[in-house]
Amino acid sequence: MNIIQKDILAPTIVRFIVQAPQIASKAEPGHFVIVRHKEMGERIPLTIADYDQAAGTITLVCHGIGRSTREINELEQGDAFLDILGPLGEPYPIKYLGTVVCVAGGLGVAPLYPKAKALAAAGNKIITLMGAQRQEMLIMANEMEAISQRVEYSTDDGSYGHKGFVTQLLQRVLDEETVDEVIAIGPLPMMAAAMDVTRPVGVPSVVSLNTLMVDGTGMCGGCRVTVAGETKFACVDGPAFDGHAVDFKEILQRQPFYREQEKTALHACRLEEVV
Numbered sequence: 001m002n003i004i005q006k007d008i009l010a011p012t013i014v015r016f017i018v019q020a021p022q023i024a025s026k027a028e029p030g031h032f033v034i035v036r037h038k039e040m041g042e043r044i045p046l047t048i049a050d051y052d053q054a055a056g057t058i059t060l061v062c063h064g065i066g067r068s069t070r071e072i073n074e075l076e077q078g079d080a081f082l083d084i085l086g087p088l089g090e091p092y093p094i095k096y097l098g099t100v101v102c103v104a105g106g107l108g109v110a111p112l113y114p115k116a117k118a119l120a121a122a123g124n125k126i127i128t129l130m131g132a133q134r135q136e137m138l139i140m141a142n143e144m145e146a147i148s149q150r151v152e153y154s155t156d157d158g159s160y161g162h163k164g165f166v167t168q169l170l171q172r173v174l175d176e177e178t179v180d181e182v183i184a185i186g187p188l189p190m191m192a193a194a195m196d197v198t199r200p201v202g203v204p205s206v207v208s209l210n211t212l213m214v215d216g217t218g219m220c221g222g223c224r225v226t227v228a229g230e231t232k233f234a235c236v237d238g239p240a241f242d243g244h245a246v247d248f249k250e251i252l253q254r255q256p257f258y259r260e261q262e263k264t265a266l267h268a269c270r271l272e273e274v275v
Contacts, residue, residue, distance in 0.1 A: 001035075001081040004057065009139040012064045013107065014073040015049070021056030023048075023086050029094060029114040030208070030240055033058070033086030034216040037075060041082065042068035045213045045235075047111035048087060049140075061110035061139075088216045092206070092240050094118040098180035099125045102148070103170055103194055105186020106132050109140045111208050111239075112185045120147040127173060128152070131166025131190070135159040167193045179203050184243060188255060192248035199244050207243035209234045211251055226250050 005017035023033060032047045050059035064073040075081075092115045102116045109130060120126045128148040132138045133156045145151050152169050153161030162169055167190065173179065174197065182205040184194035191207045198205040211234045214220040218236035225232050226247040232238065 001084045003075055003077055003079050003081070006075070006077045009061065010137050012070075012073070013137070013139055014062050014064070016060045016062065016075070017057050018060060018081065018084070019056060020058050020084055023084060024051045024053050024056050024058050027051040027053070027058060027087045028091035029118045030089060030092030030111075031087035032089050032111075032216075032239065033060070033084050034088065034213075035060070035072070035084050036082045037068070037072045038082055041071070042066075043214060043216070044068055044072065045088075045210075045216060047208075049110040049113055050117075051114070061107065063107045085216060088235060089239050090237065092118075094122050096123050099127065099177060101127045101129065101170065101173055101177075101179050101182045102144075103166055103182060103184040103186070103190075104128070104130045104144070105166055105184075105190035106137060107139070108184075108186030108190075108208075109144060112183060113140055113143055115183060116144065117147050125149050127177070127179075129154070129166050129169045129173065131155070131169070131186070133157065165193070166190065167197050170194055170197050174198070174201055174203065181206065182243075183207075188248060188252055191243060192252070195243040195246070195248070205243040206240050207246060208239045209241060209246070209251065210239070212255065 002019045003016050004019055007015040009015050027048050032045055034043050034045050046060045048058050049061045062069050062072050064070040100119050102112050104112045116126050126148040128144045128151045131154040154166045154169050182198050182203050184191050185208045211223040213223040216235045218233045223234040227241050228245040
């Protein structure tokens with residue numbers, strides 16, 4: 001699983017193009033993989049942000065926020081992942097819908113892009129709304145602009161585009177346009193807020209859930225979520241779900257479960273760097 005290209009997209013965010021012909025041959029929008037970068041490495045789920053079946057490559061985007069993801073982002077062109085499992089999850093169904101609004105919060109643009117790209121190829125009008133904390137964290141803008149009829153930006157600090165939340169842009173678009181579907185991907189609070197915007201007007205809305213995950217095959221149960229009152233597993237039933245049916249309150253309560261262990265691991269990593 002050799003890395004043939006590495007790009008720094010933003011501080012702490014890296015894009016890898018990886019030689020993985022067997023995975024690339026089966027990849028579809030919405031799929032993800034689980035990677036290990038070393039023998040004792042943590043199993044990390046990463047979205048297939050793009051794929052080239054002819055070249056046998058997949059594109060992965062990693063945000064270095066914990067110990068393992070920071071170590072992954074230190075890999076260079078010519079290095080290799082120890083193993084990559086995939087493609088995993090249910091692919092997002094691609095069909096003609098009409099006008100689709102794609103709402104990306106931060107790193108959410110990585111899983112959003114392959115869906116938007118395929119929907120555009122199917123003849124849909126794509127309106128893209130991209131939000132981030134600040135301008136330098138807006139990634140993959142060129143890729144989204146290439147497949148969108150309209151793109152708007154927001155930043156929390158006002159350094160680029162609308163000052164405020166991307167959900168405010170979503171409300172404005174819904175007031176102006178007839179929208180057939182909304183796809184919102186990003187931090188859990190953003191996706192929950194986006195559903196609060198689309199639910200009152202009845203626009204079908206899809207989210208991609210980044211819940212806690214270990215094995216990625218439905219065996220551990222760590223990624224369980226409640227959708228329409230039923231228990232689902234994000235790794236095998238998703239990661240895309242009807243956003244209006246997702247119990248976001250439950251997910252937000254469970255998401256910090258390993259926060260202290262994550263802090264401990266990151267602290268140990270910083271101590272090793274000092275030594």
